Amino acid sequence: MIDLRLLRDNPDVVRASQQARGDDPALVDAALDADARRRSSLTDYETLRAEQKALGKQVAQASGDEKAELLTRTKHLAEQVKARQSDAAQAEREVDGLLYRIPNVVDGAPAGGEEDFEVLRHEGTIRDFAAEGFAPRDHLELGEGLRAIDMARGAKVSGARFYFLTGIGARLELALLNAAMDQAVAAGFTPMITPTLVKPDTMRGTGFLGSHADEVYHLEKDDQYLVGTSEVALAGYHADEIIDLSDGPRRYAGWSACYRREAGSHGKDVRGIIRVHQFHKVEMFSYCPPEEAAAEHQRLLAWEEAMLAKVELPYRVIDTAAGDLGTSAARKFDCEAWLPTQERFLELTSTSNCTTFQARRLAVRERTADGTTRPVATLNGTLGTTRWIVAILENHQQADSSVRVPEGLRPYLGGLEVLEPVA
RNA sequence: GGAGACGUCGCAUAGUCUGGUCUAGUGCGCCACCCUGCUAAGGUGGUAACGGGGCAACCCGUUCGCGGGUUCAAAUCCCGCCGUCUCCGCCA
Numbered sequence: 001m002i003d004l005r006l007l008r009d010n011p012d013v014v015r016a017s018q019q020a021r022g023d024d025p026a027l028v029d030a031a032l033d034a035d036a037r038r039r040s041s042l043t044d045y046e047t048l049r050a051e052q053k054a055l056g057k058q059v060a061q062a063s064g065d066e067k068a069e070l071l072t073r074t075k076h077l078a079e080q081v082k083a084r085q086s087d088a089a090q091a092e093r094e095v096d097g098l099l100y101r102i103p104n105v106v107d108g109a110p111a112g113g114e115e116d117f118e119v120l121r122h123e124g125t126i127r128d129f130a131a132e133g134f135a136p137r138d139h140l141e142l143g144e145g146l147r148a149i150d151m152a153r154g155a156k157v158s159g160a161r162f163y164f165l166t167g168i169g170a171r172l173e174l175a176l177l178n179a180a181m182d183q184a185v186a187a188g189f190t191p192m193i194t195p196t197l198v199k200p201d202t203m204r205g206t207g208f209l210g211s212h213a214d215e216v217y218h219l220e221k222d223d224q225y226l227v228g229t230s231e232v233a234l235a236g237y238h239a240d241e242i243i244d245l246s247d248g249p250r251r252y253a254g255w256s257a258c259y260r261r262e263a264g265s266h267g268k269d270v271r272g273i274i275r276v277h278q279f280h281k282v283e284m285f286s287y288c289p290p291e292e293a294a295a296e297h298q299r300l301l302a303w304e305e306a307m308l309a310k311v312e313l314p315y316r317v318i319d320t321a322a323g324d325l326g327t328s329a330a331r332k333f334d335c336e337a338w339l340p341t342q343e344r345f346l347e348l349t350s351t352s353n354c355t356t357f358q359a360r361r362l363a364v365r366e367r368t369a370d371g372t373t374r375p376v377a378t379l380n381g382t383l384g385t386t387r388w389i390v391a392i393l394e395n396h397q398q399a400d401s402s403v404r405v406p407e408g409l410r411p412y413l414g415g416l417e418v419l420e421p422v423a
Numbered sequence: 424g425g426a427g428a429c430g431u432c433g434c435a436u437a438g439u440c441u442g443g444u445c446u447a448g449u450g451c452g453c454c455a456c457c458c459u460g461c462u463a464a465g466g467u468g469g470u471a472a473c474g475g476g477g478c479a480a481c482c483c484g485u486u487c488g489c490g491g492g493u494u495c496a497a498a499u500c501c502c503g504c505c506g507u508c509u510c511c512g513c514c515a
Contacts, residue, residue, distance in 0.1 A: 042475060046484045053484095056496045060443035074495040242472085365472095373472075 001360045002102050004095075007031060013105060020111040020322035021103060031098040038091035045084035052081050103210065104357040106322045107294075107330040116321035117334075123305065124314030126338050127395065134399040138341040139390040140272035143169060145401050145421040148389075149273060160270075161262060161277045165386070168419055173280060173386055175412030177255065180282035180307055180384035184253035187303060189284060192254045194233035197224045202236035205362035207328035207354075214263040230254030231380040234285035239362040242373055249288035249296055253383065256281065272390065274346065279386035286379045287364065290356055293377035297353040300381035301333050304349040307383050310408025313337040313391050316345055328354040337391035348388055351381030 007014055011032060015025040055074045062070055110118045129136045143149030148169025154162035165173050181191055203209055203225040208216055217226035227233060234254045243250065258281050269275035284303060288296045301317070308315055320332040329352035336345035356375040359365070365373040396404040403419040410416060 039475070042484085046475070049485095050483060052495080056443070059495060071495055076495090078495055363473095 001099055001357060002105055003356065003360065004035065004099065006105070007099075007102075008035065014102065017105040017322070018102070020106050020109070021325065022113060022323045023103065027098060027102055031095065031102065034091065034094040034098055038088070038095045041084065041088045041091045045081070045088040048077065048081045048084050052077050100204075101210070103207070103325070103327040104330045104355060106325065107353070107355065108319075109322045109325060109331045110319060111323075112321040113323040114321065117318040117324070118321075120317040120319055120333070122314075122316045123308070124312070124338075126314045127340065129340060132399070136340040136394060136397060137401060138272065139274075139393045142393045142397055142401060142403060143272070143389070146393075146403065146419050147422045148172065148393075148419070151272065158277075161275065163273050163276060165389075169389070171413060172389055172392070172409075172419070175409045176311070176384050176388055176392075177280060177282050178412050179310060179409060181253060181255060183303070183307060183310070184251075184282065184284060184383060187251075189251040189253040192230070192234065192237075192252050194227075194230040194237075194254045194256045196227050196230075196233070196257050196259065197222075198227055198232055198236060199224060202239065202362075203227075203232060205239065206232045206235045206358055207326060207361070208232065210327035212326070215261050217259050217261055226259035227256065228260045229258050229281060229380075230256035230283045231285055234283070234380075235358050235362060235364075235378055238287060238364045241363075242365045242367055243287060243376065245287065245289050245366045245376060246369075249286045249292065251287075252285045254281075254283045254285060256283075258385075273386060274390055276386070281385040282383040284351075284381045284383055287359075287376050288379065289366065290374070290377045293353050293355055293379060296377070296379050297331065297333070297351060300351045300379055301335075304335055304351060304381050304383065308335055308337070308348065310406065311388065311392055312406040312408070313348070313388075313395055315348065326352060328352065328357045330355045330357070337388075338395065339391060340394050346387070346391060348385070348391060349382035352379065354378045354380070 002014065007028065011028050014028045018025040018028060052074065055070065055077065059067060059070050059074060110116055137145075140149060140151065146169065147167050148165065150164040150166050154164050157164075185191055197219070200209075200223060203216065208225075208228065216228060218224075219226070225232075231254070233256070234252050237252070238250075257278060259278050260276075262275055262277060265275060273279070284300055286296050286300065305317075315335045315337045318334050318336060320329075320334055325332050332350060332352045334347050334351075335349040337348045338344075339346045355377050358378045359375040364376050364378070366376050367373055392406065392409075393403050396406060398404060398418075401421045405413060405416055405419060
């Protein structure tokens, strides 16, 4: 939720943000209008309610005729109070409804849609397979050769976009995620294994039930949602709390399964494990004072890049355009690894600065030096996912269909240097 | 799944039966000041969040797990839900 005061004091900033995202700026004026109506109906209600309470005290002390007379007055007043209260509640629902539809205010992201990102830099060297004298195989062919990925049985058991990681495939994922966890712990993060089913309030609070609600699995019988990332549970972790950030940001590293419906991505990335309904992820999550959020965002990006360096992948860093930001994000940087067989970049990490947007919805606050409270900023970023296996297999493959293990992962695979195809 | 008990201000508790004097008391913790060679002890005062109004001091409202209801009036009565604990049953 955006700051109502920002909306009142600087509606132009919010209008401009809506424009940059390609969303409707008229929402801003509708919300302002509803807010004005809410405040006036609230004042009406509160005045009457104060009168009712004062009369109630007289009733308690009075007796006989005096009491009877007061009761008739107060009965009449009670009806009015009830009516004004429901007016005020109605007005409040309208404001909330409108406010919930306004995504976070964009901060620094390029305007435009999915294709309007800005490339910040390239890291690593892309291999020239032609010069090496062989055509690269794609991750599924390699994965099947290694007996690491089994799509057919995934489909048999669960349907399209499900898979088994088998043998070295399962070990590779564990190695990657353990390496990510270890790096996070070394950097001072608190490791967390989080719930993957959450209540509607938690899911709504993180902003995932907005325009992309179709992406989220919902269990109707229990009215619970399957999370698409542990960010959801980690953001909810301190909901309704006042936390102490005087010693700096609170950083958590969440390990969880992630579930995505992949609605609207029919025919896209259908082969292999690039786009699947369920995968695992290690996610960084940070609660920090709002004025430190931009610097913290850079730190999260640096930690992501440290992981990418460990697995020795060439990648580029992009500044996502406003229209491609999630509801909660004010700015987002993605790291995309080179995918040799598709000759394109594939998103491996994504770090978002949600400023105070999620914290305001989830009521996560801190106490400042002057004793007041205020919403904190929340940020998140990827440290490793199942999808990384795609880029690792393709970029480190060798002419004989074996795959070189990047040095950063060897300690997690008992020193294994090469993954050999199974005959 | 069955039976019962409980959910009150940071923590612990009183208040609920018998609705109004609850503007939610008390203890602990915390903060400020006082006292005292230092420390401990003692004294005085202050100690929730959110919203609305005001330059401000301050005023008003909401919140006693959550949501409904009864009533002129609800922490208190009624209904539903959630959570915690105890016992029993069942299952990994």
